[in-house]
Amino acid sequence: MEPTGQAYGKAGYGVDIQGERIVVVRAERGRARVTCNVVRAEDRLFQGAAKQGVPVAAVLGPRESITQWLEVAFGARAKALKVLPTVLDIQLPFAVEQCAYGFTAVQRTTAGRTRALGVAARFADVERKLARLAQAGVDPVVLDHEGLALWTQSLEEMPGEAAEAGPAAKRGTGAVRVVAYRGVERETLVVGVAGEYRGAHAVRLEDAAQVRRLIRAAAGGDVQRVSWWWAGPGAEDQAACEAVIAGLRQDWGDGWAEGRNCMVAVHREPATFLARALATRLVTPGAWRCNLRTGAFEHPALARARAGSTTRALALALAAGLVLCAVNLAVSALVRERVGAYEAVLVELGQATAGRALGAARGAQAVLIAKRQVEAQRRATEPYRRYSEPRLTGLAGAIIEVAGKQAVTVESLVLKPERLSVSGCGPGWESAAPLVATLEARGFTATVDREAALADGTIPFSVTAEARHE
Amino acid sequence: MSRGTERGIGIKVLVAIAVAIWVVGVVWSAGTWRLLAEESARVRGLASEVATMRALAVEAAGYAETQKRVQGVAATAPVALAGVVGERITGAKVDQTRARRQSLGDGWALHEQDLVFDEVGIIEVMGLVDELEAGQPPWRLEALEIRAAAHTPGVGQVSLTLAALQRDS
CATH class of the missing domain: 3.30.420.40 (ATPase, nucleotide binding domain)
Structure with a gap:
C-alpha cells in the first residue's frame, strides 16, 4: 500500500452491502469536482466495470481490520517505511506475515521522528470478505478500510473542524x-x-x-x-x-x-454515504487511502496494470538506453567524419598548393611544406610580378610635372623600384612639399632636407623616399 | 513453472538488459564526451590549418596567374633597342653600357639593358621610354637616373635600365 494514495482512475464504483441490499455508487471526477450517482447493482455498466477497467471498491469493517498509529525513531521516510512493518508486528495480536497491511498519513514529527497510520487485515478475513462479495456478484479491485472511508468522506462533505488540523x-x-x-x-x-x-x-x-x-x-x-x-x-x-x-x-x-x-x-443521503465514500476515494488522490486486497489476493486487473506499467517503464528505459547509445554512435561518427573531411580538404589543398603529393605529411607539417613551396614560387615569379607592376615612367612623369608647377629646378632624379631621390632648388621653403605629398600618395615614405638659401634666393633641397611595404 | 514465475524471470531479464544498455550508454557517453573534448580542439586546429592552406592556395594561384599573364604578353621578342634608340635620339651620345640575362626557367629569361645618354633632351628620352613601355611585348623601366646640365634647362645626362621578358628560342 502506498503511503499517499493515488487515484485509480477518473471513474469508480463504491459498494456497501447492507444485509440483502447492495448499494452501489458511481463516482466520476470532473475538472473541479466529483459527481456521485447511485446505480443499481444490476446496472450493465457496473457489471462490466472490470472489463472496462473501471475499479470497484468494497470495505473491510473494524471487526475485520485494524488501524494503529505508529511512530519510529527515524526521520528518513524510506528508512522509516522499512522499520514500520516490524513495529506494526509488535502491535498486532497476530503475525504481520499473515496480514495484508500498509501505511498511510506518513509524516515527520517535530522531534524528527516518523509517524504513520498502519492499516492491517488478516488474509483469512480478506479471503472471507472476498468470498462474501463474490456471492453477491461483486469483485472489488480495492478493499478499503471502513473507518478511513467514513472519516475522509465526512470531512469531504462537511469540513468543519478539519480546518483546525495541525497543532x-x-x-x-x-x-x-x-x-x-x-x-x-x-x-x-x-x-x-x-x-x-x-x-x-x-x-x-x-x-x-x-x-x-x-x-x-x-x-x-x-x-x-x-x-x-x-x-x-x-x-x-x-x-x-x-x-x-x-x-x-x-x-x-x-x-x-x-x-x-x-x-x-x-450526513446527506446517509444510506449511500459509505458507498459514496468508497467511490470518491477511488477517483481522488490523497492521504488516508488504503487497499487491503494485496499479495495473493490482489485483483488480477491491478496486477496486470502494475505489470504493464513495469513493462512499459522498462521498455521506456530500454528505449532510452538504446537512444543514448545511438546518439553516442551518431556523435562519434559525426566527429570522426568532420575530422576526416578537414584532413581530406587539407591534403587536397596542400597537394594543389605544393604541386606535389604530401606523402605522410599531415596537419601543421603539410601547411609548412605548402608554405615553403609558395615562398619558392613567390621568389621564382618575382620578375614576372615586377614586370606587371605599375611602371616607373609614370612616377617620373608625375615628379617632373609637380616640379614644373612649383617652379622647382630638378638637378637630379634617381628612380629605382624601391627607392627614389630628387634634388634641386625651389623658390620657397615649402617648394618641395608637393613632391613629398605626391610620393606619399604613391606608396613611398619621403623625407626632405633643405639647405640655406642661395644667392638668387632659391632653397636647395633633396627628397629621399623608400617604398612602403604594407 | 507457473506463468507468473516465467513473467517474473522475463521482467528480470528485461531489467538486466535495460541496465546493461544503460551502463553501456553511460560509459559510452563518458567516452564520447572525452572524444568531443579532444576532437573539438583538433577540429579547431584543422580548421585553422585549412584556412591557412586556402590563403596559401590563393597566393600561389595569384603568382601562377601573373606568370601566365605576363608570359602571354611577352610571347614574342621585344623590339631591338639599338634600332629604336638610333631612330628616336639624334645628336646625343648613347652608351649601351651593360646587358644582362637572368634565366627564369621553363625557357624564359629576363633581359636587362643599361643605357646612358649624355647631353640629351630629358623629355626626348622619357618619350622614348614611354614608347618602349607601350610596345608589344614591352620594355619596362627598372631604374632611372637624371642629372640636369648646369646651364641648359631640359638637357642633362640620363641613365636607364630597361628590362624585357623573352622566351629563349
Whole structure:
C-alpha cells in the first residue's frame, strides 16, 4: 500500500452491502469536482466495470481490520517505511506475515521522528470478505478500510473542524468529530480530533458507556467539543438516533449539553454515504487511502496494470538506453567524419598548393611544406610580378610635372623600384612639399632636407623616399 | 513453472538488459564526451590549418596567374633597342653600357639593358621610354637616373635600365 494514495482512475464504483441490499455508487471526477450517482447493482455498466477497467471498491469493517498509529525513531521516510512493518508486528495480536497491511498519513514529527497510520487485515478475513462479495456478484479491485472511508468522506462533505488540523490535533485538543455509521448488520464508530483520524471501532451505539470510553480514549481524555455525524441506512431512523444521543447525554452529563459544546447532525443521503465514500476515494488522490486486497489476493486487473506499467517503464528505459547509445554512435561518427573531411580538404589543398603529393605529411607539417613551396614560387615569379607592376615612367612623369608647377629646378632624379631621390632648388621653403605629398600618395615614405638659401634666393633641397611595404 | 514465475524471470531479464544498455550508454557517453573534448580542439586546429592552406592556395594561384599573364604578353621578342634608340635620339651620345640575362626557367629569361645618354633632351628620352613601355611585348623601366646640365634647362645626362621578358628560342 502506498503511503499517499493515488487515484485509480477518473471513474469508480463504491459498494456497501447492507444485509440483502447492495448499494452501489458511481463516482466520476470532473475538472473541479466529483459527481456521485447511485446505480443499481444490476446496472450493465457496473457489471462490466472490470472489463472496462473501471475499479470497484468494497470495505473491510473494524471487526475485520485494524488501524494503529505508529511512530519510529527515524526521520528518513524510506528508512522509516522499512522499520514500520516490524513495529506494526509488535502491535498486532497476530503475525504481520499473515496480514495484508500498509501505511498511510506518513509524516515527520517535530522531534524528527516518523509517524504513520498502519492499516492491517488478516488474509483469512480478506479471503472471507472476498468470498462474501463474490456471492453477491461483486469483485472489488480495492478493499478499503471502513473507518478511513467514513472519516475522509465526512470531512469531504462537511469540513468543519478539519480546518483546525495541525497543532491542535498534535496536542490532542480541539473539536472531536465522531462519525457514527448505523448499518443493517453492524455499527461503526469513527473518532478523530481536529481533522485527524484517531480510530474506528465496531460497537453497539446504544452502549453509551462503551461509546463514551472510546471517544475519551481516542481524544486523549480531554473532550471539549463534539460534533457527531450520523451516516448509514440506520441514520434515517430518527427515533433510534435520538435514543442513542439521549443515552450518551445521560451518561456523560453536562459535557453533552447540545448547542453549547455538542452538535449532532446527519450526513446527506446517509444510506449511500459509505458507498459514496468508497467511490470518491477511488477517483481522488490523497492521504488516508488504503487497499487491503494485496499479495495473493490482489485483483488480477491491478496486477496486470502494475505489470504493464513495469513493462512499459522498462521498455521506456530500454528505449532510452538504446537512444543514448545511438546518439553516442551518431556523435562519434559525426566527429570522426568532420575530422576526416578537414584532413581530406587539407591534403587536397596542400597537394594543389605544393604541386606535389604530401606523402605522410599531415596537419601543421603539410601547411609548412605548402608554405615553403609558395615562398619558392613567390621568389621564382618575382620578375614576372615586377614586370606587371605599375611602371616607373609614370612616377617620373608625375615628379617632373609637380616640379614644373612649383617652379622647382630638378638637378637630379634617381628612380629605382624601391627607392627614389630628387634634388634641386625651389623658390620657397615649402617648394618641395608637393613632391613629398605626391610620393606619399604613391606608396613611398619621403623625407626632405633643405639647405640655406642661395644667392638668387632659391632653397636647395633633396627628397629621399623608400617604398612602403604594407 | 507457473506463468507468473516465467513473467517474473522475463521482467528480470528485461531489467538486466535495460541496465546493461544503460551502463553501456553511460560509459559510452563518458567516452564520447572525452572524444568531443579532444576532437573539438583538433577540429579547431584543422580548421585553422585549412584556412591557412586556402590563403596559401590563393597566393600561389595569384603568382601562377601573373606568370601566365605576363608570359602571354611577352610571347614574342621585344623590339631591338639599338634600332629604336638610333631612330628616336639624334645628336646625343648613347652608351649601351651593360646587358644582362637572368634565366627564369621553363625557357624564359629576363633581359636587362643599361643605357646612358649624355647631353640629351630629358623629355626626348622619357618619350622614348614611354614608347618602349607601350610596345608589344614591352620594355619596362627598372631604374632611372637624371642629372640636369648646369646651364641648359631640359638637357642633362640620363641613365636607364630597361628590362624585357623573352622566351629563349
